[in-house]
Amino acid sequence: MPAVQETVARVREIDVDQYKYGFVTDIESDRAEKGLSEDTVRFISAKKGEPEWMLEWRLDAYRRWRTMVEPDWARVDYPPIAYDELYYYSAPKSTPGPKTLDEVDPELLRTYEKLGIPLREQEVLAGVEQRRVAVDAVFDSVSVATTFKKELAAAGVIFCPISEAIREHPELVKKYLGSVVPTSDNFFATLNSAVFSDGSFVYVPKGVRCPMELSTYFRINERNTGQFERTLIIADEGSYVSYLEGCTAPMRDENQLHAAVVELVALDDAEIKYSTVQNWYPGDAEGKGGIYNFVTKRGDCRGRNSKISWTQVETGSAITWKYPSCILRGDNSRGEFYSIAISNGRQQVDSGTKMIHLGKNTTSKIISKGISAGRSQNTYRGLVSAHRKATNARNFTNCDSLLIGEQCGAHTVPYLEAKTSTAVFEHEATTSKISDDQKFYCQQRGLSEEEAVALIVNGFVKDVLQQLPMEFAVEAQKLISISLEGSVG
Amino acid sequence: MLSIKNLHASIEDKPILRGLDLDVKPGEVHAIMGPNGSGKSTLSYVLAGKEDYEVTDGSATLDGEDLFAMEADERAAAGLFLAFQYPLEIPGVATMTFLKAALNAQRRARGEGDLPTPQFMKLVREKADGLGISTDMLKRGLNVGFSGGEKKRNEILQMALLEPKLCVLDETDSGLDIDALKVVSEGVNALRAKNRSFVVITHYQRLLDHIRPDIVHVMAKGRIVRTGGPELAHELEARGYADYVGEAAA
Ligand SMILES: Nc1ncnc2c1ncn2[C@@H]1O[C@H](COP(=O)(O)OP(=O)(O)OP(=O)(O)O)[C@@H](O)[C@H]1O
Ligand SMILES: [Mg+2]
Numbered sequence: 208m209p210a211v212q213e214t215v216a217r218v219r220e221i222d223v224d225q226y227k228y229g230f231v232t233d234i235e236s237d238r239a240e241k242g243l244s245e246d247t248v249r250f251i252s253a254k255k256g257e258p259e260w261m262l263e264w265r266l267d268a269y270r271r272w273r274t275m276v277e278p279d280w281a282r283v284d285y286p287p288i289a290y291d292e293l294y295y296y297s298a299p300k301s302t303p304g305p306k307t308l309d310e311v312d313p314e315l316l317r318t319y320e321k322l323g324i325p326l327r328e329q330e331v332l333a334g335v336e337q338r339r340v341a342v343d344a345v346f347d348s349v350s351v352a353t354t355f356k357k358e359l360a361a362a363g364v365i366f367c368p369i370s371e372a373i374r375e376h377p378e379l380v381k382k383y384l385g386s387v388v389p390t391s392d393n394f395f396a397t398l399n400s401a402v403f404s405d406g407s408f409v410y411v412p413k414g415v416r417c418p419m420e421l422s423t424y425f426r427i428n429e430r431n432t433g434q435f436e437r438t439l440i441i442a443d444e445g446s447y448v449s450y451l452e453g454c455t456a457p458m459r460d461e462n463q464l465h466a467a468v469v470e471l472v473a474l475d476d477a478e479i480k481y482s483t484v485q486n487w488y489p490g491d492a493e494g495k496g497g498i499y500n501f502v503t504k505r506g507d508c509r510g511r512n513s514k515i516s517w518t519q520v521e522t523g524s525a526i527t528w529k530y531p532s533c534i535l536r537g538d539n540s541r542g543e544f545y546s547i548a549i550s551n552g553r554q555q556v557d558s559g560t561k562m563i564h565l566g567k568n569t570t571s572k573i574i575s576k577g578i579s580a581g582r583s584q585n586t587y588r589g590l591v592s593a594h595r596k597a598t599n600a601r602n603f604t605n606c607d608s609l610l611i612g613e614q615c616g617a618h619t620v621p622y623l624e625a626k627t628s629t630a631v632f633e634h635e636a637t638t639s640k641i642s643d644d645q646k647f648y649c650q651q652r653g654l655s656e657e658e659a660v661a662l663i664v665n666g667f668v669k670d671v672l673q674q675l676p677m678e679f680a681v682e683a684q685k686l687i688s689i690s691l692e693g694s695v696g
Numbered sequence: 697m698l699s700i701k702n703l704h705a706s707i708e709d710k711p712i713l714r715g716l717d718l719d720v721k722p723g724e725v726h727a728i729m730g731p732n733g734s735g736k737s738t739l740s741y742v743l744a745g746k747e748d749y750e751v752t753d754g755s756a757t758l759d760g761e762d763l764f765a766m767e768a769d770e771r772a773a774a775g776l777f778l779a780f781q782y783p784l785e786i787p788g789v790a791t792m793t794f795l796k797a798a799l800n801a802q803r804r805a806r807g808e809g810d811l812p813t814p815q816f817m818k819l820v821r822e823k824a825d826g827l828g829i830s831t832d833m834l835k836r837g838l839n840v841g842f843s844g845g846e847k848k849r850n851e852i853l854q855m856a857l858l859e860p861k862l863c864v865l866d867e868t869d870s871g872l873d874i875d876a877l878k879v880v881s882e883g884v885n886a887l888r889a890k891n892r893s894f895v896v897i898t899h900y901q902r903l904l905d906h907i908r909p910d911i912v913h914v915m916a917k918g919r920i921v922r923t924g925g926p927e928l929a930h931e932l933e934a935r936g937y938a939d940y941v942g943e944a945a946a
Binding site: 642643644645647648649650651652653654655656658662663665666667668669670 | 744745746747748767768769771772773777778780783784785786787788789793794797798799801802805837838854858
């Protein structure tokens with residue numbers, strides 16, 4: 208797609224090193240107290256210059272959250288999170304970050320090298336002190352963003368930080384925020400509703416095909432998103448938008464808990480394609496220091512003939528808890544979920560999707576590829592349901608697991624609920640291992656053992672990789688190889 | 697080229713190769729025949745470096761280089777090629793992709809750069825045409841859904857592309873119809889060269905009618921028990937292995 212190439216080409220033109228590290232705020236004076244109270248919520252809202260209605264919305268979520276308990280049904284295991292010990296806004300380092308790259312996990316550095324990330328950028332990604340905040344500030348002013356904005360504005364597309372949207376487009380935010388993931392939805396989503404720091408807002412007007420892939424591709428910009436990210440994307444009637452989230456470079460963050468919420472709304476004949484590459488720091492060899500990623504992603508096919516497609520490549524985080532879902536409300540609407548979830552070392556992944564068929568003739572497709580290596584645990588959890596009125600609902604699910612080594616686990620937990628006899632659900636699942644004979648065959652042709660495993664795995668995930676925009680797919684392929692390093696031998 | 701001395705190897709503590717000697721000079725074609733279970737495939741795996749096989753004694757060198765000191769992929773890069781008796785399937789990896797990965801891995805190991813894609817494509821096309829391998833097959837997953845004969849032809853294609861020094865063919869003729877046998881043999885013959893040698897493992901004279909060996913060996917119970925010229929193969933065809941099985945056991 209030309210739009211992608213253009214975006215990528217422009218992003219490439221920016222040389223990270225050419226920007227000076229200006230400095231803006233003293234973070235010490237710009238943070239909320241430790242712990243979570245109504246005051247914290249008020250503080251965050253005030254910092255963002257939010258209107259009263261938004262504060263009330265947050266407070267409502269906060270009060271609900273206080274009454275909720277953390278879910279424990281996922282197949283993940285972690286020590287209790289001390290919510291009152293966390294910082295919820297502009298969290299300063301609770302422990303001092305590394306002073307130089309010499310203090311950073313050498314494994315992480317090796318990965319950066321493999322991905323060809325410039326040194327300066329490595330420092331930022333690794334969270335080396337002094338650089339971090341400054342870089343965010345600098346990149347806010349980067350002209351490329353402005354260039355993009357002009358082009359989008361010409362098409363009538365709104366693409367801005369959600370905090371800006373709350374101020375500039377309150378009518379849209381009021382109408383759609385929380386309309387897909389209600390503030391009361393689940394423990395982590397409710398927490399996010401109370402304290403979300405920032406995220407993206409997209410509105411594509413009627414009949415507009417967004418002129419470029421909307422992307423937070425630019426790695427450094429990612430630093431902005433913080434631990435409680437909130438994204439809202441609305442595709443008005445007959446519009447189309449493709450949004451790329453995340454980056455291939457593993458990022459370190461001293462905030463262990465991440466709880467994002469993403470809401471998508473597709474009106475009549477609209478289509479949203481949402482692609483993610485998630486590569487948060489998985490922790491060291493013992494699993495220490497890795498990110499806990501509890502994400503609520505949901506798309507609402509609100510209009511007739513609308514379509515929402517989720518594609519995800521999950522390789523990072525110590526714990527992943529994530530079920531991008533589609534509510535197929537509009538008649539003839541379609542939901543798709545393509546997923547590659549890789550776990551290695553001590554990672555724990557519990558991920559999958561929900562396809563909720565409410566409208567007539569709704570269709571959905573789920574292709575999930577789980578790869579477990581090392582001592583990791585990888586669970587696919589999927590729900591497909593058809594409401595009484597969802598006549599002729601169709602689902603096809605294909606769920607494959609690949610095991611590398613003897614100490615990992617793969618689990619498949621499908622739930623099916625059909626309240627109409629006209630629904631047809633098809634489910635295929637396989638579990639396989641990379642055989643020694645396959646590896647030997649590749650090695651006999653000259654590939655190293657690691658290259659052999661990477662090749663076989665890339666073959667295994669091919670159907671999903673094809674769903675990613677070209678440029679992203681190439682990076683994702685490289686990332687998959689890197690994620691599996693050390694899984695053999 | 698290949699020099700094997702007093703090779704002993706076992707699998708799961710079970711001795712399979714028991715004092716095998718073999719000397720293959722540059723440009724020569726050697727045939728190895730022998731009853732089922734005598735260790736022919738084992739020999740090919742041990743040379744190629746398959747895990748699970750333990751070399752308990754003896755040595756093997758390729759152009760003076762100690763094979764057993766190298767990993768399987770290093771042996772491949774050093775010029776050892778094994779055409780498998782049962783080629784493996786790798787779903788989702790296009791044959792073309794696999795060929796490119798293999799060729800470039802070997803080139804890199806030898807300190808040469810990757811072959812530019814257009815040149816690579818041209819090269820593959822040329823070699824594939826000669827073996828009657830269609831473009832469609834090159835796009836399909838490696839060996840996935842290939843017929844037995846197609847798999848064997850695909851092995852020869854890889855051999856042609858990788859241009860090894862020593863080619864070990866393990867029952868490449870099994871499962872081939874008469875026409876395919878011809879195509880495959882021609883493919884092999886086209887690769888015969890002054891400084892390339894072949895070890896052809898087979899049960900049948902018919903392959904040796906096409907690929908004419910310089911030397912024929914009989915293998916039994918993990919050793920070479922007799923060596924002769926092409927006429928030895930005819931003799932075996934007529935008389936079977938009864939003599940040798942007894943001899944080696946004694
Ligand atoms: N993994 C294994 N574990 C135990 N024994 C094995 C294993 N692989 C091979 N063997 C044994 O080693 C012996 C030699 O087997 P090999 O496959 O080398 O024979 P071959 O000469 O190639 O026979 P064929 O003509 O049938 O192909 C056989 O007795 C076989 O059962
Ligand atoms: Mg055999």
